[in-house]
Amino acid sequence: MMRLERQAQALLARSYYQDSAQPWERGPALAGTVQADVCIVGGGLAGLSAALELARAGMKTVLLEAQQVGWGASGRNGGQALAGYASEMEPFERQLGHEAARQAWAMSLEALDLMRTRIREHRIACDWTDGALTLAVRPAKARALRAWHEHMQADYDAAHLRWLDEAQTRAQVQSERYVAGVFDPLGGHVHPLNYTLGIARAARAAGVQIFEGTEAVQVQPAADAGGGKARVRTVQREVQGAAEGEVRAHFVLLAGNVHLGRVAPALARRIMPVGTYIIATEALGAERAAALIPSRACVSDSQFVLDYYRLSADHRLLFGGRVSYSTVSPPDLPATMRRSMLRVFPQLHDVRVTHAWGGFVDITMNRAPDFGRLAPDVLYLQGFSGHGLALTGLAGQLAAEAIRGQAQRFDLFARLRHRPFPGGDLLRTPLLVLAMAWYRLRDWL
Ligand SMILES: Cc1cc2nc3c(=O)[nH]c(=O)nc-3n(C[C@H](O)[C@H](O)[C@H](O)COP(=O)(O)OP(=O)(O)OC[C@H]3O[C@@H](n4cnc5c(N)ncnc54)[C@H](O)[C@@H]3O)c2cc1C
Incomplete structure (x- = not known):
C-alpha cells in the first residue's frame, strides 16, 4: 500500500x-x-455494499478502512454507472457457456437497478442522471461497435440499446470526433464520492461498525488462527508506534482494490494496478454545458485507451482518460489531460481546468471480475477492471448472500478462471507497459 501511495502523489x-x-x-x-x-x-x-446487506440481515459487521471511507477508486472515479463488464461477455461465454453468460449480463443490469433503488431508498443526494453513450471515433471502430450492438440484441435481448448513426451521434455530443454510437437509457452517472458516503451512512445506520485510519495487516482463516474464528490484525495508520488491534470474526471479506499486496499476495498477483486520470473544468454555465451534451448522458468512446466524460450537476465538464501502466503519474497531468479534452471539444479552448486527480483500477488479465474464496471463511472481491461503479454494489450483495449460505450467484463469478500476470512482482509492470503499447497502437488501425 505504501509503495503505491508514494509513487502516485x-x-x-x-x-x-x-x-x-x-x-x-x-x-x-x-x-x-x-x-x-x-x-x-x-x-x-x-x-460498504456487503456491509450494508449483512447488517440489514442482522449480522454483527465490522468494516476496516486504512484511510477514510471513499478514499479509493469509489470516491474518485468517472461516475459512470454502466451495464456489462470491462471484458465484455467473451470470457463468460467461453468459460461458462451461453446460459451463464446471459445470467451474468442480467446481473449487470440488476446492478444498475440496485444502485437506483439504494439512492432512492436511502435518499442519497448524488445527482443521479440517466443515460450513457458509447461512441466510435472511426469507421473501423463503428463497424466493431455495430457488431457488438447486434450481438447484444440477438443473444442478450438488449433491445433497449439504441444505435446512433453519424448525424444522430452529432446531435448527442457537439464534437466532430465521432462517427457512430450506442445509447443506453439504463446507464447513468453520479457524484461518486457522495454516492459512496451515502452508502456508508446507510451501512452505519444499519449497525455496521466502521473503523477508519485502520489498516488490516494480517488475515488468518479460522483453520490457522485457532479459537474457531478468523483473525484480522490491524494497525492505526496515523499513530506513532502503530497501535494494534484485532477483529475475530466468522467470516472475512477482502475488498481492498489494488492495495491488498501485504495481506493477500496471492490475490495481488492476479491484478495490475493501473492509474487513470480526470480533470474538472470551471463551471461552464447551464447553456454552454447543455450545448456540449444536450441529453446530459455520460460518454465514453470505444478506444482501448478510452476518453470518458460527463457534465457535473454544477455544469462543469469532468473529462477522464489516459492510463499509466507503470504506476507513475504522467508529468504535468492537467496540461496533458486538457489537450485530450480539446481534441474532443476544441470550443473549450478558453476554459480553465480547476482540478486534476486520478486513482487506481484493478485490472485482471482477461478484464473479467475476480470474486472467490481464499479459504472457506475468507472471501474476496476484486478485478473490477475500471468498470466497477455499479458492479461493486451487486458484488457486495452477492458476497453477503454467499456468507449467509446462498452462494449460487457468487459462485457463477467464482467459477471464472484467472491467470496471474506473467513476470512476478518485479517484471509484471514493465511487461504490461509493452503489452499496452501494442493495444494503443491497435487503436489507430
Ligand atoms: C479515476 C477512476 C475513474 C473510474 N471511472 C469509472 C467509471 O466511470 N465507471 C465505473 O464503473 N468504474 C470506474 N472506475 C472504477 C471504479 O471506481 C472501481 O471499480 C470501484 O470503485 C472499486 O471499488 P472497490 O470498493 O473495489 O475499491 P476502492 O473504492 O478502491 O476501495 C478499497 C478501499 O480499501 C481500502 N483498503 C485497502 N487495503 C486495505 C487494508 N489492508 N486495510 C484497510 N483498508 C484497506 C482502501 O483504502 C480503499 O479505500 C474508475 C476508477 C478510477 C480510479
Whole structure:
C-alpha cells in the first residue's frame, strides 16, 4: 500500500469530488480486540455494499478502512454507472457457456437497478442522471461497435440499446470526433464520492461498525488462527508506534482494490494496478454545458485507451482518460489531460481546468471480475477492471448472500478462471507497459 501511495502523489491530488462532498463523520480507529460475525477489509463501494446487506440481515459487521471511507477508486472515479463488464461477455461465454453468460449480463443490469433503488431508498443526494453513450471515433471502430450492438440484441435481448448513426451521434455530443454510437437509457452517472458516503451512512445506520485510519495487516482463516474464528490484525495508520488491534470474526471479506499486496499476495498477483486520470473544468454555465451534451448522458468512446466524460450537476465538464501502466503519474497531468479534452471539444479552448486527480483500477488479465474464496471463511472481491461503479454494489450483495449460505450467484463469478500476470512482482509492470503499447497502437488501425 505504501509503495503505491508514494509513487502516485499526483494521482491522489485533491479531487473536485472532495471539494463538493457532503459531510461525513469519521469513524474511530480500532484499538483492542472486537468480536464480529463478519469483518470487511476496505471502505469502498464493494466493502460498504456487503456491509450494508449483512447488517440489514442482522449480522454483527465490522468494516476496516486504512484511510477514510471513499478514499479509493469509489470516491474518485468517472461516475459512470454502466451495464456489462470491462471484458465484455467473451470470457463468460467461453468459460461458462451461453446460459451463464446471459445470467451474468442480467446481473449487470440488476446492478444498475440496485444502485437506483439504494439512492432512492436511502435518499442519497448524488445527482443521479440517466443515460450513457458509447461512441466510435472511426469507421473501423463503428463497424466493431455495430457488431457488438447486434450481438447484444440477438443473444442478450438488449433491445433497449439504441444505435446512433453519424448525424444522430452529432446531435448527442457537439464534437466532430465521432462517427457512430450506442445509447443506453439504463446507464447513468453520479457524484461518486457522495454516492459512496451515502452508502456508508446507510451501512452505519444499519449497525455496521466502521473503523477508519485502520489498516488490516494480517488475515488468518479460522483453520490457522485457532479459537474457531478468523483473525484480522490491524494497525492505526496515523499513530506513532502503530497501535494494534484485532477483529475475530466468522467470516472475512477482502475488498481492498489494488492495495491488498501485504495481506493477500496471492490475490495481488492476479491484478495490475493501473492509474487513470480526470480533470474538472470551471463551471461552464447551464447553456454552454447543455450545448456540449444536450441529453446530459455520460460518454465514453470505444478506444482501448478510452476518453470518458460527463457534465457535473454544477455544469462543469469532468473529462477522464489516459492510463499509466507503470504506476507513475504522467508529468504535468492537467496540461496533458486538457489537450485530450480539446481534441474532443476544441470550443473549450478558453476554459480553465480547476482540478486534476486520478486513482487506481484493478485490472485482471482477461478484464473479467475476480470474486472467490481464499479459504472457506475468507472471501474476496476484486478485478473490477475500471468498470466497477455499479458492479461493486451487486458484488457486495452477492458476497453477503454467499456468507449467509446462498452462494449460487457468487459462485457463477467464482467459477471464472484467472491467470496471474506473467513476470512476478518485479517484471509484471514493465511487461504490461509493452503489452499496452501494442493495444494503443491497435487503436489507430
Ligand atoms: C479515476 C477512476 C475513474 C473510474 N471511472 C469509472 C467509471 O466511470 N465507471 C465505473 O464503473 N468504474 C470506474 N472506475 C472504477 C471504479 O471506481 C472501481 O471499480 C470501484 O470503485 C472499486 O471499488 P472497490 O470498493 O473495489 O475499491 P476502492 O473504492 O478502491 O476501495 C478499497 C478501499 O480499501 C481500502 N483498503 C485497502 N487495503 C486495505 C487494508 N489492508 N486495510 C484497510 N483498508 C484497506 C482502501 O483504502 C480503499 O479505500 C474508475 C476508477 C478510477 C480510479
